[in-house]
Amino acid sequence: MAGSIDRLLEKRTRLLGPNVPIFYRDPVHLIKGEGVWLWDADGRKYLDCYNNVPHVGHCNPRVLEAIYQQASMLNTHTRYLHEGMLDYIERLTATMHSGLTTAIMTCTGSEANDIALRMAEAVTGRRGIIATDATYHGNSTLVSQLSRSNAPAGGFGLQDYFRHVVAPDSYRQSDPDGLLFADAVTATIAELQKSPHGFAALIVCPFFLNEGFPSQTPGWLKPAAQVVRKAGGMLICDEVQSGFGRVGDHFWAYEKQQVQPDIVVLGKPMANGHPVGAVVSSLDSISAFRKSYRYFNTFGGNPVSCAAATAVLDELKDQQLMVNAQRVGTYALERLRVLQKKHDCIGDIRGSGLVFGAEMVNDRTSKQPAIELTDDVVNAMRHKGILLSKLGRHKNTLKIRPPMPFSTENASLLFDTLDEVLSEL
Amino acid sequence: MAGSIDRLLEKRTRLLGPNVPIFYRDPVHLIKGEGVWLWDADGRKYLDCYNNVPHVGHCNPRVLEAIYQQASMLNTHTRYLHEGMLDYIERLTATMHSGLTTAIMTCTGSEANDIALRMAEAVTGRRGIIATDATYHGNSTLVSQLSRSNAPAGGFGLQDYFRHVVAPDSYRQSDPDGLLFADAVTATIAELQKSPHGFAALIVCPFFLNEGFPSQTPGWLKPAAQVVRKAGGMLICDEVQSGFGRVGDHFWAYEKQQVQPDIVVLGKPMANGHPVGAVVSSLDSISAFRKSYRYFNTFGGNPVSCAAATAVLDELKDQQLMVNAQRVGTYALERLRVLQKKHDCIGDIRGSGLVFGAEMVNDRTSKQPAIELTDDVVNAMRHKGILLSKLGRHKNTLKIRPPMPFSTENASLLFDTLDEVLSEL
Numbered sequence: 112m113a114g115s116i117d118r119l120l121e122k123r124t125r126l127l128g129p130n131v132p133i134f135y136r137d138p139v140h141l142i143k144g145e146g147v148w149l150w151d152a153d154g155r156k157y158l159d160c161y162n163n164v165p166h167v168g169h170c171n172p173r174v175l176e177a178i179y180q181q182a183s184m185l186n187t188h189t190r191y192l193h194e195g196m197l198d199y200i201e202r203l204t205a206t207m208h209s210g211l212t213t214a215i216m217t218c219t220g221s222e223a224n225d226i227a228l229r230m231a232e233a234v235t236g237r238r239g240i241i242a243t244d245a246t247y248h249g250n251s252t253l254v255s256q257l258s259r260s261n262a263p264a265g266g267f268g269l270q271d272y273f274r275h276v277v278a279p280d281s282y283r284q285s286d287p288d289g290l291l292f293a294d295a296v297t298a299t300i301a302e303l304q305k306s307p308h309g310f311a312a313l314i315v316c317p318f319f320l321n322e323g324f325p326s327q328t329p330g331w332l333k334p335a336a337q338v339v340r341k342a343g344g345m346l347i348c349d350e351v352q353s354g355f356g357r358v359g360d361h362f363w364a365y366e367k368q369q370v371q372p373d374i375v376v377l378g379k380p381m382a383n384g385h386p387v388g389a390v391v392s393s394l395d396s397i398s399a400f401r402k403s404y405r406y407f408n409t410f411g412g413n414p415v416s417c418a419a420a421t422a423v424l425d426e427l428k429d430q431q432l433m434v435n436a437q438r439v440g441t442y443a444l445e446r447l448r449v450l451q452k453k454h455d456c457i458g459d460i461r462g463s464g465l466v467f468g469a470e471m472v473n474d475r476t477s478k479q480p481a482i483e484l485t486d487d488v489v490n491a492m493r494h495k496g497i498l499l500s501k502l503g504r505h506k507n508t509l510k511i512r513p514p515m516p517f518s519t520e521n522a523s524l525l526f527d528t529l530d531e532v533l534s535e536l
Numbered sequence: 537m538a539g540s541i542d543r544l545l546e547k548r549t550r551l552l553g554p555n556v557p558i559f560y561r562d563p564v565h566l567i568k569g570e571g572v573w574l575w576d577a578d579g580r581k582y583l584d585c586y587n588n589v590p591h592v593g594h595c596n597p598r599v600l601e602a603i604y605q606q607a608s609m610l611n612t613h614t615r616y617l618h619e620g621m622l623d624y625i626e627r628l629t630a631t632m633h634s635g636l637t638t639a640i641m642t643c644t645g646s647e648a649n650d651i652a653l654r655m656a657e658a659v660t661g662r663r664g665i666i667a668t669d670a671t672y673h674g675n676s677t678l679v680s681q682l683s684r685s686n687a688p689a690g691g692f693g694l695q696d697y698f699r700h701v702v703a704p705d706s707y708r709q710s711d712p713d714g715l716l717f718a719d720a721v722t723a724t725i726a727e728l729q730k731s732p733h734g735f736a737a738l739i740v741c742p743f744f745l746n747e748g749f750p751s752q753t754p755g756w757l758k759p760a761a762q763v764v765r766k767a768g769g770m771l772i773c774d775e776v777q778s779g780f781g782r783v784g785d786h787f788w789a790y791e792k793q794q795v796q797p798d799i800v801v802l803g804k805p806m807a808n809g810h811p812v813g814a815v816v817s818s819l820d821s822i823s824a825f826r827k828s829y830r831y832f833n834t835f836g837g838n839p840v841s842c843a844a845a846t847a848v849l850d851e852l853k854d855q856q857l858m859v860n861a862q863r864v865g866t867y868a869l870e871r872l873r874v875l876q877k878k879h880d881c882i883g884d885i886r887g888s889g890l891v892f893g894a895e896m897v898n899d900r901t902s903k904q905p906a907i908e909l910t911d912d913v914v915n916a917m918r919h920k921g922i923l924l925s926k927l928g929r930h931k932n933t934l935k936i937r938p939p940m941p942f943s944t945e946n947a948s949l950l951f952d953t954l955d956e957v958l959s960e961l
Binding site: 116119120122123125126127128129130131132133134138139140141142143144149162164165169170175178179182183184185186187188189190191192193194196197200201204212213214215218219220221222225228229232233238250251252253255260265266267268269272378379384385386394397398400401402403404405406407408409410413415416 | 541544545547548550551552553554555556557558559563564565566567568569574587589590594595600603604607608609610611612613614615616617618619621622625626629637638639640643644645646647650653654657658663675676677678680685690691692693694697803804809810811819822823825826827828829830831832833834835838840841
């Protein structure tokens with residue numbers, strides 16, 4: 112099928128333009144998925160250790176059925192009355208702390224973060240936003256400014272409102288109780304307070320996933336949350352990647368951090384791949400936003416989206432997938448510990464629930480990131496039928512974040528193969 | 537079911553917050569749709585004369601089947617190879633002028649417009665954007681500034697880059713060949729050229745739908761397009777509402793205007809309610825954007841979205857829905873002409889294909905907008921089982937924009953009922 116791959120790559124260049132991200136040196140042409148498995152056009156089977164969007168498994172029958180049933184009945188915008196969105200928001204907010212009662216439904220996490228930042232502006236009357244320097248929160252004009260790598264120029268001059276603090280890195284910079292991070296936030300708040308923009312919000316993924324999910328003690332984010340509150344700012348937790356039981360011990364990663372965010376942002380896994388996102392906050396904050404903006408989202412909160420999102424909650428509960436995430440995550444860390452003893456290139460191992468990985472280094476003393484080696488590992492694994500990726504500031508951390516039904520047997524295959532690959536490289 | 541309505545309204549206020557738009561003084565609680573028909577929880581049937589999102593009909597079986605089949609097979613992001621997005625973009629761009637070859641797929645028209653404005657910035661190196669003063673192009677922080685009514689304050693100070701020209705109004709301001717409009721654009725370009733921002737783009741719906749779809753001769757927009765080109769700016773046509781055969785005589789409203797836009801933006805009806813949007817432009821313009829931004833959209837262009845969007849193109853073709861739109865639209869204008877002779881409150885009638893309506897006035901000489909009367913008509917129609925709305929600068933134009941399978945029999949029922957309502961009010 113090499114001819115078919117070449118033809119698809121030619122069509123991509125012509126129809127999509129340049130600089131469109133694609134995985135692997137030999138890209139994969141997928142045609143089928145089921146649970147934690149994917150198949151390519153040649154019938155080859157892959158273990159999916161990467162995709163968090165199909166949260167309850169590729170082509171999950173319950174989600175599929177929910178979409179089909181509701182799409183057969185009705186799919187409209189929300190200017191009519193319908194139970195779907197209301198029942199879903201009631202169930203969703205019941206999983207969160209008591210201050211989070213009200214929601215705006217969107218189609219993507221980007222749309223949700225785009226609202227969250229304006230909500231902080233509407234509530235505080237200020238515009239200065241702080242994020243980490245190795246994060247990603249989406250692709251709109253406004254939120255793309257949160258990534259230092261994604262919007263270096265242009266973007267209608269919005270970079271002025273954004274400040275970046277150094278992302279936590281438990282492997283290289285000891286900060287056991289989060290005080291160093293809180294100090295950096297304090298200094299950046301002071302900087303913004305001296306600017307005409309003032310300080311509106313700190314936005315973080317409470318598991319710092321794109322940053323390489325540093326190891327943190329429970330409550331690590333509390334000191335930072337306290338300085339944010341003290342300065343009259345809002346804490347926005349972007350749970351797009353870390354939420355819905357992914358981290359195993361809690362349904363939301365902010366609970367692990369023992370903080371109560373003012374705004375929670377949701378996306379990717381929310382409806383197993385159906386385009387759904389949301390902003391959850393207090394009635395007061397949502398009201399402040401809705402007084403500034405006559406916001407309406409044509410597709411947001413439609414009955415089909417809500418049926419899909421509801422099926423995800425049902426499946427998480429009935430299949431006890433958070434418990435599974437914790438059990439398999441614990442097993443994964445044990446296996447990683449064994450591999451670390453055997454392979455010197457594994458500098459650090461980290462993770463919680465079904466997000467885990469290994470940071471690859473050229474040498475454990477200097478901790479120099481093994482960037483090329485990591486890339487080689489990712490590509491070698493692909494050729495052995497295991498799909499994963501890499502992330503972090505240096506892109507030298509293996510990013511393993513499979514669908515939630517991932518089992519210990521699946522993890523066993525993953526680590527047996529990783530052992531092989533590391534032995535061969 | 538009044539109890540049920542009250543309960544749903546209470547839940548909306550609590551779970552969604554204030555200022556969430558809802559239709560009708562007595563909101564409708566919908567539970568089922570099929571073709572051009574909708575049913576409420578009491579089993580009452582309504583003729584849908586409003587919804588353009590279910591373009592090929594509510595719960596269209598072909599779209600439903602396409603979604604079900606693809607969602608059963610695979611749904612992933614586009615960092616793997618898949619035919620779905622490529623084949624769809626090839627078919628989509630084949631319907632457009634030869635300069636539009638390349639696309640970025642998104643989940644909403646808002647996301648697409650948000651890209652289009654940054655694309656104009658990336659291509660021209662300038663930021664000044666011109667829109668009409670009675671338009672709407674979406675809800676992101678950037679594009680909400682295009683609406684004068686939706687983002688009056690806040691929005692991270694972006695209003696600086698936007699200028700508004702008076703929207704065309706064929707009923708009150710004669711401008712038969714678009715020269716007045718072009719003059720207004722010229723003056724606004726000059727204003728922007730004096731500012732630090734310069735002039736990047738004019739963005740319009742080529743049917744000026746939110747503005748009240750003024751009657752225009754073919755090629756009316758050409759003079760404005762020429763002054764935009766002359767100033768080195770880009771013409772962005774937002775076809776979110778006007779595209780996909782809606783206007784009957786052409787597949788795209790820009791063809792009616794005899795202009796060749798640099799960027800076309802798509803959304804709402806594209807996949808019959810599945811959240812899909814797109815930006816279409818030249819390879820050069822897309823490249824310029826993609827060099828400025830490492831843009832990636834997790835859900836955009838996924839196989840299920842593309843299967844749904846492809847089914848819409850198939851259904852439009854096989855059911856000859858554009859021909860239907862032209863035939864029924866011609867019949868609708870005839871019926872409106874008869875009603876206008878009978879009812880003095882109908883000041884003007886306008887439309888093309890399956891977008892048509894009547895502008896309501898208190899008196900034909902002063903042309904004073906009959907705002908309350910229009911609202912009364914919309915609500916009286918709802919009680920007689922006909923769903924429509926109102927739009928335009930004064931919200932005094934009946935907005936009739938049904939699903940594309942709308943027949944002359946459906947139109948006949950609509951106008952018989954409108955005649956009754958206008959006689960009774």
